[in-house]
Amino acid sequence: MLTLSEYEEGLRSGKLLGLRCASCGGVTCHPMPVCQWCGGRSLERTKLSGAGELTTFTVIRVPSEGFEGEVPYIPCLVKTEEGPCVVGRLDYDAERATQAAQELLGKRVRMSGAYTYKGDKFSGGAHSCPVFEVTE
Amino acid sequence: MRDVAIIGVGHTKFGRAKTKKGLELFSEAALQAVDDAGVELKDVEALFQGSALPGFEEGQVMPAAFSAGELGLSPVPATRYEGACASASIAVREAAMWVAAGEFDVVLAGGVERALTMGTLFATRTFSMACHAPTEGPAGLTFPGVFGMAALQYSKNYGVPLEELREKMALVSVKNHRQGALNPLAQFYGKMGDLKVEEVVNSRFVADPLTLLDCCPFSDGAAALVLCSAEEARKYTDEPVFVLGTGQGSGGALSKMAGGDLTKPASRVSSARMAFKRAGLEPSEIDVLELHDCFTIAELIALEGMGFFGWGEAADATADGQTERDGKIPVNASGGLLGRGHPIGATGASQVYWVVKQMRGEAPKGIQIDPVPEYGMTDTLGGDFGTLCHLILGRSKRRK
Ligand SMILES: [Zn+2]
Numbered sequence: 001m002l003t004l005s006e007y008e009e010g011l012r013s014g015k016l017l018g019l020r021c022a023s024c025g026g027v028t029c030h031p032m033p034v035c036q037w038c039g040g041r042s043l044e045r046t047k048l049s050g051a052g053e054l055t056t057f058t059v060i061r062v063p064s065e066g067f068e069g070e071v072p073y074i075p076c077l078v079k080t081e082e083g084p085c086v087v088g089r090l091d092y093d094a095e096r097a098t099q100a101a102q103e104l105l106g107k108r109v110r111m112s113g114a115y116t117y118k119g120d121k122f123s124g125g126a127h128s129c130p131v132f133e134v135t136e
Numbered sequence: 137m138r139d140v141a142i143i144g145v146g147h148t149k150f151g152r153a154k155t156k157k158g159l160e161l162f163s164e165a166a167l168q169a170v171d172d173a174g175v176e177l178k179d180v181e182a183l184f185q186g187s188a189l190p191g192f193e194e195g196q197v198m199p200a201a202f203s204a205g206e207l208g209l210s211p212v213p214a215t216r217y218e219g220a221c222a223s224a225s226i227a228v229r230e231a232a233m234w235v236a237a238g239e240f241d242v243v244l245a246g247g248v249e250r251a252l253t254m255g256t257l258f259a260t261r262t263f264s265m266a267c268h269a270p271t272e273g274p275a276g277l278t279f280p281g282v283f284g285m286a287a288l289q290y291s292k293n294y295g296v297p298l299e300e301l302r303e304k305m306a307l308v309s310v311k312n313h314r315q316g317a318l319n320p321l322a323q324f325y326g327k328m329g330d331l332k333v334e335e336v337v338n339s340r341f342v343a344d345p346l347t348l349l350d351c352c353p354f355s356d357g358a359a360a361l362v363l364c365s366a367e368e369a370r371k372y373t374d375e376p377v378f379v380l381g382t383g384q385g386s387g388g389a390l391s392k393m394a395g396g397d398l399t400k401p402a403s404r405v406s407s408a409r410m411a412f413k414r415a416g417l418e419p420s421e422i423d424v425l426e427l428h429d430c431f432t433i434a435e436l437i438a439l440e441g442m443g444f445f446g447w448g449e450a451a452d453a454t455a456d457g458q459t460e461r462d463g464k465i466p467v468n469a470s471g472g473l474l475g476r477g478h479p480i481g482a483t484g485a486s487q488v489y490w491v492v493k494q495m496r497g498e499a500p501k502g503i504q505i506d507p508v509p510e511y512g513m514t515d516t517l518g519g520d521f522g523t524l525c526h527l528i529l530g531r532s533k534r535r536k
Contacts, residue, residue, distance in 0.1 A: 008270075030270070030389070030391070036392055055396040056285040056286070056288045056289045056396075056398065057288065058280075058282075058285045058288070058343045058346075059284075059341070059343065059344040060276060060277075060278060060280075060281050060343050061340070061342055061344075062256065062260065062278070062280065062342045062343065063257075063260065063276060064257070064260045064261040064276065064278055065257040065258050065260065066261060070276065073276055075272075075276055075281055075285070076275075077285060077390065077391065077396055077398075079396050084392075085393075086271070087268075087271050087272050087275050087277065087389075087390055087391050088275055089275055097344070098341070098344050101288055101344060102288070102291060102297070102298050105289075106292070115274060115275075116274065117276070120261075122265065123269065123273060127269075127273050127274040128274055129271060129275045
């Protein structure tokens with residue numbers, strides 16, 4: 001059992017937590033009530049390595065209200081070495097990312113911490129996502 | 137199930153609603169549709185209204201009940217449908233289902249949004265609520281961001297240098313703005329009709345690699361339709377347009393998309409296949425297509441997901457002119473979301489409006505397809521592939 005709140009707490013203490021399926025062995029991350037690969041419901045908490053591959057990213061220059069002070073910043077999609085993809089932030093220079101966009105895709109990355117958005121009146125409190133750095 | 141026809145259509149001017157509230161915009165489109173159909177308001181047995189964000193725009197939830205009230209329809213059932221940018225399409229689909237099921241004979245369906253008046257910062261915040269809030273919220277994803285990510289993947293998947301892909305994407309903006317400039321109801325009527333590829337590519341980045349001119353605008357507007365059972369349709373009009381097939385699909389968080397590939401959303405593939413199957417038609421038989429070009433790359437991805445082109449082939453097909461008004465498959469001849477505007481909760485009904493206008497031969501000069509199309513289709517996307525809806529329309533009833 002792993003709630004979304006516990007998943008986020010894990011991120012803030014530097015851990016990428018997920019669920020391992022007793023039926024297929026697959027790892028689900030972020031946590032869901034069923035295995036994301038086979039729908040199995042016998043799931044046990046596991047810790048992912050935080051290593052993976054940069055699947056894609058973007059550089060946000062026109063933000064949502066609440067993110068004005070942060071532009072430019074880089075949301076990314078990472079395929080972890082355990083299998084599941086996660087959405088997070090990429091810790092990388094925005095202008096370099098724009099120049100070298102295609103070369104960055106597929107690079108090895110590793111979770112280096114968490115980003116916590118303080119939240120607004122719609123978000124039901126603060127929320128965290130993993131931050132990744134390029135390791136090659 | 138009974139056959140269903142669209143017998144009346146209405147559409148406000150898209151852009152900035154200087155004086156009208158959401159209720160008034162929807163009423164304007166609804167009255168046009170009722171008058172166009174030649175039905176009386178008292179004949180309307182139910183109302184199906186798409187609206188994505190009225191609570192944030194005007195502090196109004198439950199807008200469908202108040203629309204029924206303003207139109208004097210109450211106490212008939214009136215329901216709001218919300219599937220982000222696909223809200224109106226799922227409302228129209230539900231309306232068609234209820235009529236097909238025999239519950240109602242004559243209904244009103246459509247949608248409304250007032251997003252331009254919210255301003256870019258707040259509108260972007262509320263639109264991003266259609267992302268998976270727990271994981272995509274803190275990452276600060278926006279919709280241009282999601283499609284920027286998809287564009288980068290597209291370039292990688294098919295080995296297209298990014299600069300080359302950006303120019304091909306820009307051709308979508310050039311095409312749809314050319315068409316939108318000819319559409320009197322479009323947000324950009326008379327504007328940007330001679331947009332150049334360089335202008336799109338060189339406008340400022342919103343979310344890499346998408347520039348401002350790769351993105352549709354925020355818009356206010358409404359569109360509405362009158363649907364009725366096919367056996368009743370000839371009572372009201374000589375030119376009913378029949379609903380031949382519909383489809384709907386859903387998707388979860390972006391990170392759960394198969395293989396992390398944003399260019400091949402299963403929600404769209406499944407929804408489109410459902411609609412084609414119900415209609416007994418194939419992509420090659422469609423003569424007019426209004427699809428969800430919220431961003432230039434979105435048009436390419438949509439064409440492939442629906443099966444109009446193979447994976448990775450839509451960019452070259454676009455560059456080859458195959459999606460022009462006189463091409464193999466005319467796409468967004470009305471201007472699409474890029475040129476016509478995108479009042480999100482109204483967009484699906486607007487797409488149907490323009491397909492119906494094409495099938496009646498009533499589209500404006502420069503937009504009307506020649507010869508008059510026999511079969512048409514709409515594609516509407518809500519969220520980051522969370523809700524997909526397709527409608528296939530025809531000038532004659534289902535074959536079977
Ligand atoms: Zn499993």
